[in-house]
Amino acid sequence: MGDRGRIIFFQILFGLVGLVYLGQLFALQVIDDSFKELANDNVIRKLTTFPTRGLVYDRNKELIVTNEPVYDILVTPRLVKNIDTTKFCTLLDIDKETFEKNLAKATRYSRYRPSNFIKQISKEQYAQFQEYLFQFKGFYPQVRTIRKYPFANASHVLGYIGEVSDRHINKEDSYYQLGDYIGLTGIEKEYELNLRGEKGFRYIMVDVHNREQGEFDAGNRDQPSKAGREINLTLDIKLQQYGEQLMQNKKGSIVAINPKNGEVLAMVSNPTYDPNLLNGRERGNNFSILSNDTLKPLFNRAIQAKYIPGSTFKPLVALIALQEGAIYANKYFKCGGSYRMGNMVKRCSHDHKSAGNVPVAIKESCNPYFWQTFRALIEGNENRSPDQALQVFNNYLYQFGLGKQLGIDLPNEAIGNVHRPEQFDRTYGEGRWGATTIISLAIGQGEMELTTLQMANMMTIIANRGYYYPPHLVRPIPSDTTKYQFYTSPNSVSVNKEHFETVIKGLDKVGKRLVEIYKFTDIEGLDIAGKTGTADNPHGEPHSLFSCFAPKDNPEIAVAVIVENSGFGARYAAPIAGLMIEQYLNKQISERGKWIEEKVLEMNFINPKEEDEAANE
């Protein structure tokens, strides 16, 4: 080959390579679009901005749930180099094993992407750690907020938040992502949509070490988060606090409702816990301690426990019987200490003159009177079989909110137990039962169970002489149409007002007598009308019950109190109800009240022996 050919060889070689490279560049830069996306994947990070959760106030605008910043420490394992582990562990108060374990876990997730190393360290701990952060390459903080409860009360009402479960993420809308917080119980759950706000996001650019390099596109594509709504509880946190104090060392519950609008003023369930325990890093530990506690502190006795109402049920029997015409206000039933029914002889619990009218029967809590009343109600109408008559009776109970959920804005409200005729059919056989078979219902025993909330609501209806607003814990939010409608519409019962007056006369007598006997409260103007009760139960001492409202003529508060296993009658529950009413109506406790308060605080039905130990602490 001559010179000419060899020169051309060079020219072709150069030209060929130039063209091949241009072709490859054209393919990479012009034809293939995927590199732009890959570049964005490299550089752009979409960060979620978490909204602050809505604050919660009580009825007097007292802040009772707030947010507190905590810091998660994230790690990008690839960047972790030459770390003084001892120092690191001391600063974060963890041991070396935990360090290794967490780092290994993060590495399994990804060596290149950051993931949680340690969650929720406190502001104080973070402040210390931050000073040395520059020494720990690969670690960086992320701030988020947890709940803080300045009052440490009303834990059952408030509930708690926790990380959303996998199941929830799969099932529900796509709003939640792993690691997000969600209300798990209480109003945190019920009002999740109001409280959570709306997450936002922002785009940032990062370098190869995942260090932030400023915002992408000048922040034009960012969407700020929307803070959660604040919520106003109907609770009076002072009253709640006082109630919890009164219930110390007792099992049981208190529900106080404002009859005028169904607002729950206090809902106490004891034993309780500090809501701050179920928040933050120790949540898991504390939760297992609390859920293994035999006293069941996590159980909301006010709406989840079912109690036999006992004598507190009698006013309702009287109201129904009066309305149905089975008795009239001045109906006389002989007591005589016992009552013969077929071949059964039932005794009254105590000696008293036979009641000549309903109010006295209520005052005396005369069992024979109500047995006979109930019998008249079930068997007195020739046109009705006992089956039908019980159905009529039950229909009244349903109107009074028994045997169904009242629809309070808390999860897991119990229904209670109102036995349907079919259920008795199943037990005794169809047509083989009558008033005598189910006579216990007359005095609130047997197949009859209520929640404390239902008892308080029952008193609300009596106080209002015939109607109630569904009890609720959050001031209805107008934009929340369904809920707003529900809680602001009154529900009436089909019992005439005069019958209520008759019954209230009896309740008033009860109140007056309690003042005489127990001196539990004789503060002027309180005018408590109520009914005591004893709920026998197979597990030890009976429960002491009291449900009432005050003042009698212009009721502002209805209260039901249950003290479990405390013993007979009103001795325990009634003073507590009285103090609650006094605290609510007068905002303070009188001299006489102080004396009762002291006695109440001393009562201990959980573990009397612990008193000394507690004193030593």
Add this chain to the structure above:
Amino acid sequence: MNRNQTRKKSSDVVVVLTYIALVFFGVIAIYASVYAPGLTFFDVDSKHFRQVIWFGVCLFAGLIIMVLDGNFFSALAYFIYAISMLSLVLVIFFGQKVAGGVSWFNLGLFKLQPSEFAKFATCLMLAKYIVRTDVNLKRFTDLAWAFGIIALPAALIVWQGDSGTAIVFFSLVLVLYRSGMPAWILYLGIALIFLSLIALLFENQYLLIAFGILGALLSLMNIRKNRRIIPYIIGGAILFSVYVFMVNFAFENVLKPHQQNRINVLLGKIDDLKDAAYNVYQSKIAIGSGGFSGKGFLNGTQTKFDFVPELSTDFIFCTVGEEFGFMGSFILIVLYMVLLYRIVFIAERQRSAFSNVFAYSVASIIFCHFVINMGMTIGLVPVIGIPLPFISYGGSSLLGFSILIFILLKFDTERYNIVR
């Protein structure tokens, strides 16, 4: 004729302008690749400004070269070559260790890389040898000497631990071809490169079967007409088979693991994006995301945020590709093509064979750098760490290439001189 001998021409405008354009392009690219908010162009400590200073040094060197007589270089070719080889040896003992290699003298204020200067020394030496009247590259011994001149610096540089730079010297084989080396050697070389790639790409046993079948077919085809060629066909097939084994043996035993990885990445045998492939992957993302017109000066994200390693030196083209897009890449490639074609053109207008050989040497070296460096950034060539001429940051490299260009220009101004 005598008149012509002394007639001087001015420097070739095309080469001068392309040279300046490329250096300018380089300074801009270096500035973009080191840019961070707050950096100004006149930051004395920054790489781009140092490059500007080096450019000043280059112009000064150019001035000296232009003042000197062209014969100076041919006269001192042996001497320059000897000094250069000595410096390559000395650096092994007195040089600064950087990442497993000793290629740099640390002179305090700056560092020098003698292998960059060995290029022009070898070019001069090769030209000097080839143009000797008693040398004929068709003769095996003379060819062997010429190979020796090329191989000596390459071997020393491999000893330094910089096999990338050593490879460049073998581009001078192209010069031998131009100067009369039998063509079949080049073709054989090209064939062997292809065969090597095939050997690495496919399993040995398949290749043996393929060679067997191919040999058998060729033999059958020739069995009537040309029976005598059959032994050669069979011998060829056997030789090919042996070569395949040798390539794989060399690959496994001579190359270091990271070098094996780089080749495997190119051949698509490794998809792991963590080590070897990561750089090429990020490099392609940077260039590819530039699109047609680029993201704009200083707006590259892949390059600015350190996704591409060795950005200002080996992967400088990523900055061009990302910020100036296909248009910028196109302009850069066109500049190189103009330069290379022009050098070939200049080579052929030399009366002096020495100048002609030297010019082809310059073209071959620049071409080799261009092919390897740009090829690796766009994923066509395995990663070999050598600079992109005139563009990559580095004083030694810029000065080395500049000296090549300036000597070429000097020779060109004296292109009517025959004797050298």
